[in-house]
Amino acid sequence: IREYPIDVQSNQLPFLRNPDILVGENDLTALSYLHEPAVLHNLKVRFLESNHIYTYCGIVLVAINPYEQLPIYGQDVIYAYSGQNMGDMDPHIFAVAEEAYKQMAR
Numbered sequence: 001i002r003e004y005p006i007d008v009q010s011n012q013l014p015f016l017r018n019p020d021i022l023v024g025e026n027d028l029t030a031l032s033y034l035h036e037p038a039v040l041h042n043l044k045v046r047f048l049e050s051n052h053i054y055t056y057c058g059i060v061l062v063a064i065n066p067y068e069q070l071p072i073y074g075q076d077v078i079y080a081y082s083g084q085n086m087g088d089m090d091p092h093i094f095a096v097a098e099e100a101y102k103q104m105a106r
Contacts, residue, residue: 026091027056054091061096
């Protein structure tokens, strides 16, 4: 664990909160301040407010288990992600699979 000394007398506390425009971002690497509370808050907002279980963190896909069946794995979704670049559409396991296939075929 690292400790970062803060001089509270100087009134110069570090910026720890991301701008509102970045809350719920598809990719965690787009956050201005990437630390554990910001990551957890972003995942919470995406899951609870937008019902998105997938979020990118660069090329890594973060998934939250919703503990229920979701209609996001049908043939229509497969076709929607087919041929797309990763990041063009909302984060999804099919986007990661498509990107892996493209890289393998190169």
